[in-house]
Amino acid sequence: MPLRGATCGFCGLLCDDLEIEVEGAALRPVRGACARSEAALAALGAVVDPVPRIAGQPASLDSALTAAAETLRCARRPVIGGLDVDVAGMRSALALAQRIGAVVDHAGGSIKYRNLHALQEFGAITTTFAEARNRADLVLLAGDGWWRRFPRFVERILAPTGAERRIVTLTALDPATRMTLPKQAEVLALDAPLVGLPAVCTMLHALVADRPVQATRLTGVSQPALQRCAEWLRAAKYGVIVWSAADFDWAHAELTVQAIAQLVRTLNATTRFAALPLAGNDADLTANAVQTWQAGVPLPASYANRSVDFDPKRYAWRDVLARGEADLLLWVSSLSAAAPPPVPGIPCVALTRADVGVGAAAHVQIPVATPGIDAAGHLLRSDKVITLRLPRLRESGLPAVSTVLDALLARLALTRC
């Protein structure tokens, strides 16, 4: 049975050290797969011969494309959503958006925008995985779910030796993840409640700036523990603070990110310190990067009226659909197991991962290749600098997202509604 080296696209870490046995459609991870990756490989490996569907009935790719093009052709206010796709897929999605004047947003756009919003208000001092791996002598961890979304972060970035690290858990860490922290690391547990995180960052900021604070009332963390943490911060040669914005599920989460950014900026007056937000799941960074370079502005954006406009208040896809402003949803998905959201009253054309069923929710469904499984593809890693090529693992015959979208665009070019 052939053993293949693989790069995994199922989270923003893009681990490129996987080994997977491939037999027919089946994918058996031998090395490097985390729980998240294993689940995706098992689901994809179990799919037998997925076919396009029109109104729930099996159809040829050609007739599905024709039906999809017909639906798209008459749309006046289309939304393109999902967009957990590779660079080529996003390039094609934007070409189509230009043609049909669509609103474009990533499925997780509002989460991605938490970090971007803080950037646009304040800026950032950030670092990348290899810097953290080799230099970080202090790592602050924040959040209550990043270990599920980025399962190998500790193993790949924090565990390798090189730097002797201190680790602070700003909020409580799950016990299993705690077990994987480097054995020799000195750990300080602040374990504040997650909602107290902005206050903890602000308090630490005040402490390192030598301002008087009364900590416990706001954060639930004891004053000595906060003081100790501030001492560690001051003593660090290269500190890193890690979070995943998906954990900050509250109003104005960007202010929490900004509190982190302010703490980081203040620390850099005397030492080196950097933020390391974990992101990139479902290719959100990929979609945003391609949009940003091609259009000059990020997601969410509208291509209506032959011009491009960025406005997170107007073009967040859920809001556009909820306000009834769309007359078509083109859902473009290739990495995520999530089905397109049901939107009553408007047609839906869905490109989906092979194992995703949509039932009657989509007028047309076209199963597409998953990057790194059925087709080669490029994705941006969590730290926004590295783009990796995910080689193809198996011959499934599934068309790449870009192939399908380019075919749709070609059909639209032939006639107008």
Place this chain on the structure above:
Amino acid sequence: MLTRLAGARIVDPAHGAQEEVRDLYVRDGRIVDRPRDGERIDRTWDAAGTIAMAGAIDLHTHIGGGKVNIARGLLPELGRQHSLSATDVCGACTIGPAPSTLATGYRYAAMGYTACFEPAMQPVNARQAHMEMGDTPIVDKGAYAMLGNDDFLLRLLADGADRAVIRDYVAWTLHSTQAIGIKVVNAGGISAFKFNQRSLDVDEAHVHYGITPRTILRELARAVHDLGVPHPLHVHSSNLGVPGNVDSTLATIDAAEGLPIHLTHLQFHSYGTEGDRRFSSAAARIAEKVNASPNVSVDVGQIMFGQTVTASGDSMLQYRNARHGRPAKWVVMDIECDAGCGVVPFRYRDRDFVNALQWAIGLELFLLIRDPWRVFLTTDHPNGGPFTSYPHLIKLLMDGSFRKDVLARINPEAAAMTALGSLEREYSLQEIAIMTRAAPARILGLEDHGHLGAGAAANIVIYEPHPDPEVMFATPRWVFKDGELVAERGEVKAVPQGAIHTVKPDFDRGIERRLKTWFEQHHTQSLASFKIDDEEVCECGRAPRLAVHACRARSS
């Protein structure tokens, strides 16, 4: 397919200073001497009364790679102010100081540019750089890979590695990242900043590796030279923007020990400390040194008044200068044991003493450096100003009375501290053609670009003479790319994809054994993941072809 461009005055300094009116012939995207016997001319363009030049080449413009994309994300308000509507051939996009890649390709082409070179491609970010350049249509592209702050090279130098090893590593980097040259940014300084060193002079030791920028500069210049890479080591000197940095700039020239080097955005490195404000022009000293050093070429990095955003690999100096930025938001990054970057918006104001003097210093350099083959027209886009300001800059160089008019409006203290008012030189059309076409092609080793001789790519720009050079250069009548009309009077007519230009010097692949171990011990991707092969770069870069330029290895 044979095309004739009839009756233009040919300004083609690569083939001598003589200007003549003659017809140009283009067959299948290339310039030819004349039709074959009996060959039919398929189309004639009447260019009587116009001026023909080769397509312009920008050898230093930040068009690809994460830095400008960070700037776009940081400053959406600038993009929203400058929206470009879609046309039959162009997509909707925005063109602010950090323009979209689409707008970059459209506007460069409409201005008569047919090749652009990204000067700061970080090896770990090379794929994205090629992707962004791939979405920059029409123009040909290439990039210089950044070395000199990567831990691998610094460790080699600290360990006193053999020159052959360094040479192999440099060549391997060119191959693996699909680059056409090597750039060093603040040699050692970006790395030193990661160890909390806040400044690094040319002869100061890196706090961790113990080596000096001088050593890094000398060894990289040597390696690039010995490999026979046509473009000399592209050098962003130490102490960018720091008053008094003239000394480290002069020391940087000396560090090359006579080997070819190209000093980039020299304006930002030509500052003295005279006067009440402890900030003065050192352009005269720098120009004197450049004039006396035939191994040195430069580009200016002129600043232009208005809002822009600076995007540099120089995290150390961008962090230091961030407090001067407007609007007050900025990004600094440490990058992957490889490099760094800093993105800081700037609003250059003619009433501001420092900005006004920076403006004058750039122009002094243009006018005091005598040889137009060794000084190139750049704004270090977007750092000194967006590339769309080039026609205005050309006017400042060609029209002395216009220059004096502007000088009279800038901050008077700055005006009093510049020799600009006494410099009467006006650039000729020939000199503009040299510095924007012939010379960049020569210094990059692009044999078939930058001239209008037989065999050249048919990148031809037809200008209508106008008393105002800004008008003439802003909207040429026709721009041909590989023989195809791509723009007419500022309007884009066709959107082909350009080639990627690279070099591939010979080297000993044994270096990969050492690199493989290094990647396993320190990196967070494998060596195999890092490398970009020919097929992949053409896919990422949407390039119809890879133009590989010859290297002629030299023994040291």
